[in-house]
Amino acid sequence: MTALEVEGIVKRFGDVTALDGLSFEAGAGEFFCLLGPSAAGKTTALRAIAGLERLDAGRVRFGGRDVTDDPVQGRGFAMIFQTFALYPHLTAFENLAYPLREEKRPADEVARRVDEIAEMLRISHALGRKPNTLSGGEQQRVAIGRALIRRPGLLLLDEPLTNLDAKLRHDTRAEFKRLHRELGMTMVYATPDQLEALTMAERLAVLRDGRIVQTGTPEELYATPGDSFVATMVGAPPMNLIPGEISRNGSGPVLSLPFAELDAGRWRGAATATEPVLFGIRPHDIAPVNGERRGPGFSATVHLTEPLGDVTVIDLQASDSLVKMVLPEHEALAYRVGDKVDVEISMEDTHLFFRETGVLIPSVERPDQ
């Protein structure tokens, strides 16, 4: 069932069009992510849904009701911001209680609900303390608790982990998933971080210049990006995009890259395409060959190795191009800067895009595209 419907939202700030016909739907109880680079319009989108921005066009519906003209309070949504400002002079308890005190709830109800939410967020031990004596993570939990305590129908989260350190970001990601499971609340979570979006979202939308480029599950967006922008936004390290040209010889279309010629027969559009293209291959879909190379691939030189713990990213120099390859750490140990390496490509996992527009050229194997 659809909970939130955002339909054709336009929001301009003077000459800047922050939202340019933004549309998406989030299901009831769904964890939905908006993934986009800085200035894509994430904050404006959440503020528009919350009722903090006057729209130039478009509608917002929640639970089937049009809330576009409702005041902020009337919507029953809560928003958690990137910078979580707590009241410094109030204890964690009073920070959590604040929204309920504003609603003039009786003292015993306030105490009960604060205890409940503190237990859920595992901050019961800190209720008597002021924010400046809490760790960053505890402060963030109090901020989350303050947003949740009114039991909002919809929770809007604007990069809530951006100001936390790496370890805390990791723990809090897991915490958000747990909270979402326990509360069954509809959440819209904006982030520029593909790892956050892919690990937490049930579905996500990639946002660019105030518009949704593609919506789907993390698996769908990873496996079948609709254009080269989504291809580089989803997955890390990002997909390699190598400029190429399509030509035709006696046996069919050929993809010419600066360092290899590949059979382009698997792309339907390649039979007629004459425009320059981008060949997309994920660093995980390139592997060294031992001995004779049998399938498609290329020869390269190791330019740089970057150990990341369990995997190593190897920058390969092939002709003038740098191509990233990811190997398990133990396999990567065999390679040193300057080594020659022959690699092969699993063509089923590659993608082809028009260079000018970034639009995907569908493959024969995937008639659904």
Ligand SMILES: Nc1ncnc2c1ncn2[C@@H]1O[C@H](COP(=O)(O)OP(=O)(O)O)[C@@H](O)[C@H]1O
């Ligand atoms: N209050 C504002 N006044 C003028 N321009 C704004 C304002 N808020 C946002 N913008 C512009 O709108 C665009 C989208 O911004 P924003 O929604 O903050 O993006 P994001 O959160 O994805 O980084 C940007 O170009 C930004 O500069």
Ligand SMILES: [Mg+2]
């Ligand atoms: Mg923002």
